[in-house]
Amino acid sequence: MNDQADSLGNAAVLRRGIEAAIWGVPAVNFELMYREMVDKLGGEYNQIVYWSRLLDWKNQTLTPNPDVIYFMPFFDTSDVGPMVLEIPPADDGVLNGSVMNFWQAAIEDIGPGGMDEGRGGKYLILPPGYDSDSVPQGYVAMPCDTYRGYALVRSVLRSGSDADVATAVEYGRRMKLYPLSEAANPSATTYVDAIDVIYDATIPYDIRFFESLNRMIQAEPWRDRDKAMIDQLKTIGIERGTAFSPSAEARQVLNEAMTHVKAELQRWWARTTPFYDGDRWFFPVSSELQKSIANGFTTPDSYPVDERGWLYTFIYFSARHAGEAQYYLMATEDTNGQALRGDTSYRVNVPAEVPVTQYWSLTVYNRDTHTLIRNARRAGRSSQTPGLSINDDGSVDVYFGPHTPAVESNWVPTDSDGHFEVLARFYGPEQKLFDKTWRLGGIERIAP
CATH class of the missing domain: 1.10.3360.10 (VPA0735-like domain)
Structure with a gap:
């Protein structure tokens, strides 16, 4: 050696x-995603990978969201200098995401929950050591301590209809990525479509x-x-x-x-803290790691390397202001504390009046790889799902399991040969979620 x-x-x-x-x-984790862009799509840095439809199982990244349109601008400032990421205003749509360095530490959030607050803007990604005082007026300075990095940007749907999916794609493609040196006459942004490609970054x-x-x-x-x-x-x-x-x-x-x-x-996984007393849902980031991410891992007397390593075995995103634009609850066990099995059927009740301004969703992932279950016909259900069945009291029952239940529209299939985990997403979360006056139901085993 x-x-x-x-x-x-x-x-x-x-x-x-x-x-x-x-x-x-x-x-x-970052390098593997970039490598797929290069090897599978022929892309390169300073281009944007996107999915021109909602994701299916062929997106084998870690716990992706199948209810939004994904855009991933990869940047490299080592040769071209500062890069401009231009975000459109939240007029015909909403973008939600963060710009991150090579280590996936958030530099800053974008969109209505970010620095531009929905007005849109020109985010200027600066190479290491660049004098931020020399940034031209009209740009949001984004000092980055690595040359390479990426942004994870989600174009949020108005609904799950084909027309609204197409609108979300078109709106997201209004983003621009170009060198500051070309600001007077920027070349067209290169978009690389990954739809129908097995994009495996496990x-x-x-x-x-x-x-x-x-x-x-x-x-x-x-x-x-x-x-x-x-x-x-x-x-x-x-x-x-x-x-x-x-x-x-x-x-x-x-x-x-x-x-x-x-x-x-x-x-x-055994060190997580329940979000609700006596239940199995948990927020997957500790307060120490949240603080470290928000401060670029410069918090005195704290460098949570072990927890960071664990976290990035099942996600590929960090928000500078975690929990503000979106919030997550995760479960790997049922209400009895038993691991979620793909050969068993379960139900979770989502009470009425979910405290969100955008949408909620429940998504199933392979427990071993933390990816969408291969060859599954669908990955989750959400308030955006066309035809979702709603109970008389306004609540929604979502079913997980290997067999189709009576309410097929609310069912997410699982793999009988493995275990699974569930991620609940809340976009535009409101106070009732955090003070727990609204409470998501637990995952109850119903058969066999």
Whole structure:
């Protein structure tokens, strides 16, 4: 592997491989999404990947939202300098999202819940070390401590009708991405459509993880906070300016390290705090990690690397102002504390008058990969779902399971051979959600 690794032995390589992987999860998560853009779509940096229809199972990113239209501008300022991300005003639609660095740490939110407050604007993404005082008037400065990064932007639907889906696509395509140097006459933004492509950015728990991590190390300069990892990575054969070419023995050790990583991060699920007393729904980000994300991981005496690693095994987004434009509750167990099984049927009641200004949804994911269930005919149900059956009291019962229930329009199919998890989304959340005077029902087992 290298002289340092050889002298330390396999035990050190295993130990340091585990720590390096947990530290590197968010960057690898990003790199895998970008790699799919390049390998599957022929795209590149400073272009926008989007899905021209609502997502289906072929989008194998981590817990994606199948009830909005996705846009993902990938940027690289290393050669072209500052990049402009131009957001349209919230007139014919609503955009919701954040601009993030290579580590998926939010720089700032955009849209009605972001800096432009729905007025639209020109966000100027600045390279590391760029003098923000020299930003021209009329731009929102976005200092970024990495050259590469991306924005996750959702175009929110008025309803789930075909016409409103088409409107959301058209509205989102009003975004522009171009270098500041071309501001006087910007070239047309390149949009790359990923619809009907198996876009697989799942975390690989094997040597491929370290190959991705190496690409990140080669691409980005070290930041002060992460310099403690330089020797750790040298131990496993990753060093700036040096090819990553582990021996067969080293590859075996690193494969074993990733097995330990998956098991270690899996334990974090038991550390979540219930949102409601006596129930299984939880908000998947601790207050410490929320604060760290909001402060760009510069909070004194706090650097929650372990929790960050866990979080980015099942998401690929962070909001600077978490919970303001959208809120999430997650469940992996039923009301009896049993894991959600794909061969079992369940029901959850969504009471009337959900406290949102936009919409609510419930989406099912594969428990092992945190992706949409492959070949599933649908992934979730929402207040936007055409034909959704509503009870006499205004509540909605949503069903999960392998068999079609009597109310087919409210059913989400599961895979009989595996486990699943459910993510509840609330777009435009209101106070009754947070003070819990409105309460989402638990996931109740109904059969077998």
